[in-house]
Amino acid sequence: MALPGSIFFALPFMLTLLHGHVTMAVGVVHRIHYYDWLQSYPFTYGLLFHPIIVKTRFRLSLFFASVLLFLVGLWMS
DSSP states (O other), X not given: OHHHHHHHHHHHHHHHHHHHXXXXXXXXXXXXXXXXXXXXXXXXXXXXXXXXXXOHHHHHXXXXXXXXXXXXXXXXX
8 A cells, every 4th residue: 555655646746746857858948849750659658648747637646545545544543
């Protein structure tokens, strides 16, 4: 329970850092073009890319779900 929970907890932070690095590397204006390029080449760098990954609402929902999972695990033990 601890290993999947820690991965589930770290995933939104990792995605936020990755999104920030892309923004700093290509700029805010060209970021959407980079994500479009990733979608057009699904078997290269875009293999694990999905447009929902860059949505803040998705990352926040992952974070709150992991906190809820933590609290349920704490309560069950």
